[in-house]
C-alpha cells in the first residue's frame with residue numbers, strides 16, 4: 762500500500778469508485794475531484810489538473826495550493842488525501858491542513874488510519890511541522906483516525922452552516 766500522485770493507470774479503478782459515490786455523500790476532497798473531473802476533457806487531463814493543484818492551478822477562487830495523493834493497493838484506488846500547503850483564515854478555523862476520504866466499499870478496514878499516517882511525512886516534506894486536522898463532531902471514524910495519529914484536541918469551531926467541528930493539531934515526528 763502506498764501514496765502515489767494521481768495517474769492514468771488507475772482510470773478504471775477510479776471510475777468504479779466514482780460509481781460508489783453516486784449512492785453516498787461526498788467529502789470536500791471528493792467534491793473537489795468531481796469538480797475537476799467534470800471540467801476535464803479525458804482522464805489524462807483530469808490527472809494533469811489534479812497534479813497541478815500543487816502549483817496552485819485549477820483550484821477554486823481563494824484556495825491555496827494543495828498536493829493530492831491517492832492511496833492505492835496494487836492497481837486499486839482506495840482513497841484520496843489533500844495536503845494544503847498553508848492555512849488561510851478559513852482553513853485555520855475549519856478545514857485544516859489535511860483532508861482525506863476512503864472509497865465507500867473500503868471503509869472500516871483500517872485505511873483511514875493508514876492514509877493519514879502516510880500523509881504526515883508528505884506534509885513534513887512541504888515544511889508543515891505541526892498539522893491542523895479537523896473533522897465534524899459527528900464523524901466518529903475520522904476523529905478516531907486523527908487521535909490514533911497523534912492528534913491533540915484544541916477546541917471546537919462552529920462552521921458557517923452550523924456544523925460543529927473538532928480541531929486537532931498533530932506534531933509531525
Ligand SMILES: CC(C)(COP(=O)(O)OP(=O)(O)OC[C@H]1O[C@@H](n2cnc3c(N)ncnc32)[C@H](O)[C@@H]1OP(=O)(O)O)[C@@H](O)C(=O)NCCC(=O)NCCS
Pocket residue numbers: 787788860861862863864867868869870871872873874875895896897900901902903905906909
Ligand atoms: C473518515 C474515514 C476516512 C475513515 O476511514 P476508514 O477507512 O473507515 O477508517 P478506519 O477503518 O481506519 O477506522 C478508523 C477508526 O474508526 C473506527 N470506525 C470506522 N468506521 C466507524 C464508524 N462508522 N463508526 C464509529 N467508528 C468507526 C474504526 O474502528 C477505527 O477505530 P480504531 O482505530 O480505534 O480501531 C471514512 O469514513 C471516509 O472516507 N468518510 C468520508 C469522508 C470523510 O468523512 N473524510 C474525513 C473528513 S474530516
